[in-house]
Amino acid sequence: MEESQNYQILIFGAKTTGPSHIKKGLPCQDAWLSEVFADDSAVIAVADGLGSAEYSEQGAEIAVAAAVSSIKEHYSAVYEDGSRSKDLTKNDAMIREAFFSAVIEIEKYSGLKNIPKKELACTLIVILIDKNTVSVGQVGDGAVAGELLNGDIQILSRPAESEYVNEVTPITAENLPIKISLNANLKDIVNLAAFTDGCQRAVLIKKDGEYRPFIPFFKPLFKYSDSADDILAASEDVKSLLLSQKMTEVSDDDKTLVIATIKKGR
């Protein structure tokens, strides 16, 4: 049975400060965090602090930390009868909760430090890998692309619709529940890559108004991740890629790229 198989999950990635941020003396406003719970499940959170928000790099850090710890609780909580919280909670519900936790933590911090909530505004992508399924929630821009078992490369989560290139809705905006775009329990995914908008124009193309993954980017990237075994070295390679002229000439914004490889059995 598939459920009883072991999955090994490898996660690596990097974030880099965009040339335009360096020029303006701004910090990198992207943040990411991941955790592999057992061999067969993991969470990844990626956030991009808005350029218009003064302390958005702090908002982004708070958001990813809160999202990861919210999901982690479900995996560590064991009830008296021995059942685990995560077995009683649907994957999409866990993702939604991760978003609410992120906003609650941002609100708490906003109150504590007396910083208006909007100055902590950021986007957020939360990915939950649970055995052989992947669930993704997203508010704002950036995206997640994935490779299926049959080699197809698809978008698992796309940038939120926004007519203009420099406008985006953050998680701190009103009506969060309706803004979360959710794709739960996607099957047969062997590789995935989550990235912020600084990478978007280099790795996605738009055709007939629809975003599509740029295959000559993802195919080699996933081939690389298939054979990667040293997370630190692989993360360094991602960092070099993000800092390369190839990437910076398309966008001078901060860039984050996180890759997860899900290997079946051993």
Place this chain on the structure above:
Amino acid sequence: MTLEEMVEIAHPQQPHCPTILLLDISGSMTIGDKISQLNSGIKAFKEEIETDDLARKRVDIAVITFGKKVEVVSDFTSVEDFNPPELVADGLTPMGDAIKKSLEILESRKEEYKKEGIDYYRPWIFLITDGEPTDMEEGDEKWEEVISAIHTGEKDGKFLFFGVGVDSADMETLKKISPPGRTPIKLKENHFKEMFMWLSKSQAKVSASNMGEQVILDDPLGMNGWGEIPTI
């Protein structure tokens, strides 16, 4: 082979930043030689934008004039390909039809962007007049149509509408036409060039902005600014 060498990246088109200059070339623009100041202002605008690497590639400019008739003198084009027209002042002020025309070409431009998969910034409509509309009057059908199109368009985020009054412009009427919350600006005498410099600088800032970035424009009303807000 390094990861960097392994991957290829998409070479997307530059995002575009559409701007419409909606210019009054009615007969009265000859008074005080405003028309030649306007002409040299447009030239200076092109030259200035061309000095900015990003804005040069990203700003799309269209010029619509209204005088003897409403005319799309120059449809949307990159600043590089833009030939500043030599405008001649004559006729009345069919501002209502000109505004309608500008919204029309803007919509079709957006459709082209969408079809081509080109990202774009929120468009600017920049209206410059020295009079008042002669093809509509407050309360008539066209007036209602035009005002509602501007006010709802701005409110729905379809564009940003800036009204600039020159010389003897009817600022009271221009205020009613302009979206609530964006008071029209009265151009200081002989400050055409300064205004176009501000416009090019603002467009350069907008076209360099990244996702979610707020653009802070220079204040056109400051000591060294080109305009003032009349308190009539």
